[in-house]
Amino acid sequence: MAQIPLNDLSRTDASTAANILRAVADIIDRGSFLKGRFTTALEQRLSDRFEGRSVLAVGNGTDALYLALRAVGIEAGHGVATVANAGGYTSGAALRVGAHPIFVDIDPLTAQMSCEALQQMLDDQPSIKAVVLTHLYGLAGEVQAIKSLCAQRGVILIEDCAQSMGASVDGRPVGAFGDVATLSFYPTKNLGAFGDGGAVVSANPQVHQRVAQLAQYGWGTRYEVTVPGGINSRIDEIQAAVLLEAEAELDEQNERRRAIVARYASAMTGQRYMLSDDSTKYVGHLAVMVTHDRAGDVDRLAAAGVSTGIHYPIADHRQPGWLGLVPAADLPNTDWLIDRILTLPCFPGMSDDEVDQVTAALASL
Numbered sequence: 314m315a316q317i318p319l320n321d322l323s324r325t326d327a328s329t330a331a332n333i334l335r336a337v338a339d340i341i342d343r344g345s346f347l348k349g350r351f352t353t354a355l356e357q358r359l360s361d362r363f364e365g366r367s368v369l370a371v372g373n374g375t376d377a378l379y380l381a382l383r384a385v386g387i388e389a390g391h392g393v394a395t396v397a398n399a400g401g402y403t404s405g406a407a408l409r410v411g412a413h414p415i416f417v418d419i420d421p422l423t424a425q426m427s428c429e430a431l432q433q434m435l436d437d438q439p440s441i442k443a444v445v446l447t448h449l450y451g452l453a454g455e456v457q458a459i460k461s462l463c464a465q466r467g468v469i470l471i472e473d474c475a476q477s478m479g480a481s482v483d484g485r486p487v488g489a490f491g492d493v494a495t496l497s498f499y500p501t502k503n504l505g506a507f508g509d510g511g512a513v514v515s516a517n518p519q520v521h522q523r524v525a526q527l528a529q530y531g532w533g534t535r536y537e538v539t540v541p542g543g544i545n546s547r548i549d550e551i552q553a554a555v556l557l558e559a560e561a562e563l564d565e566q567n568e569r570r571r572a573i574v575a576r577y578a579s580a581m582t583g584q585r586y587m588l589s590d591d592s593t594k595y596v597g598h599l600a601v602m603v604t605h606d607r608a609g610d611v612d613r614l615a616a617a618g619v620s621t622g623i624h625y626p627i628a629d630h631r632q633p634g635w636l637g638l639v640p641a642a643d644l645p646n647t648d649w650l651i652d653r654i655l656t657l658p659c660f661p662g663m664s665d666d667e668v669d670q671v672t673a674a675l676a677s678l
């Protein structure tokens with residue numbers, strides 16, 4: 314039996330591919346490979362999505378987190394509140410600026426940062442200068458409540474929207490609530506490039522300016538370093554052209570992703586549930602089921618031709634390379650959920666037959 318993959322990046326439709334090939338030919342003709350008109354157009358298009366905020370396209374989502382933390386003034390000795398179940402991207406960026414992650418437990422029904430746990434942590438840990446709220450799996454976190462907790466204490470709020478491009482809360486896009494937001498255009502993302510890319514979205518022009526300097530060697534003017542710790546992090550014109558095409562299809566593709574996950578949700582049996590929502594708070598980046606019998610379900614789904622994965626199998630405070638670098642943490646909900654999550658196939662190019670096959674396999678668990 315043919316196995317349905319978790320994702321299949323080879324299913325770009327022919328007209329999109331033709332548009333991209335035309336744009337690439339244009340880029341080659343002009344010989345303008347970086348910081349050209351496609352990058353400018355992409356930044357403008359994204360700015361329109363984020364209520365007119367300033368957008369700087371950078372090399373990838375990991376750099377975007379690093380640059381955002383640096384640009385808002387996070388440095389050695391500062392604490393950065395984050396969750397431990399979101400793949401470690403924020404923890405890695407915090408360590409890279411010399412700060413330390415401080416782990417906050419999650420709500421097991423949503424897998425997102427728990428507001429109550431964050432409040433407690435902010436009261437207990439005065440070193441916390443920033444909170445990074447990752448809208449995990451494409452599901453918006455409790456951004457309004459977390460924003461007001463941060464505002465009361467003068468703590469910076471960064472939204473990591475790598476997985477939640479297009480999601481909204483009360484009609485406003487996630488990424489437009491915090492002081493800064495970060496994006497990743499890794500190919501599997503809802504807004505995915507044909508390579509690496511990322512962006513930083515800033516509410517404050519001074520933060521935008523600082524991100525721009527830090528992403529371009531720390532230069533104030535050409536060849537003059539005015540900010541230490543600068544890096545080289547730029548998107549290339551070809552990726553920007555791909556993303557302009559992809560952006561035009563994003564909302565429709567998010568609708569398709571949401572519809573796929575809604576089918577799965579309707580097929581849940583026993584104690585199983587999906588970490589999803591049927592409103593626009595969710596854009597179906599990953600279809601993650603919670604199950605009390607993961608090993609058994611993996612086998613039964615594989616026998617029914619359904620691939621599965623785990624996002625993510627190791628909590629940040631248990632990563633072997635970070636032992637001694639990140640604080641020990643008592644995170645009962647995080648630990649509980651990590652043993653029970655299972656990712657199911659979900660991508661806009663899935664055929665109706667494939668969705669039916671996965672849904673039937675879930676219904677028979």
Ligand SMILES: Cc1ncc(COP(=O)(O)O)c(C=O)c1O
Binds near residue numbers: 376
């Ligand atoms: C939530 C989250 N943040 C950050 C990143 C890092 O992005 P990149 O792979 O573009 O560096 C990713 C994914 O890769 C992600 O899923």
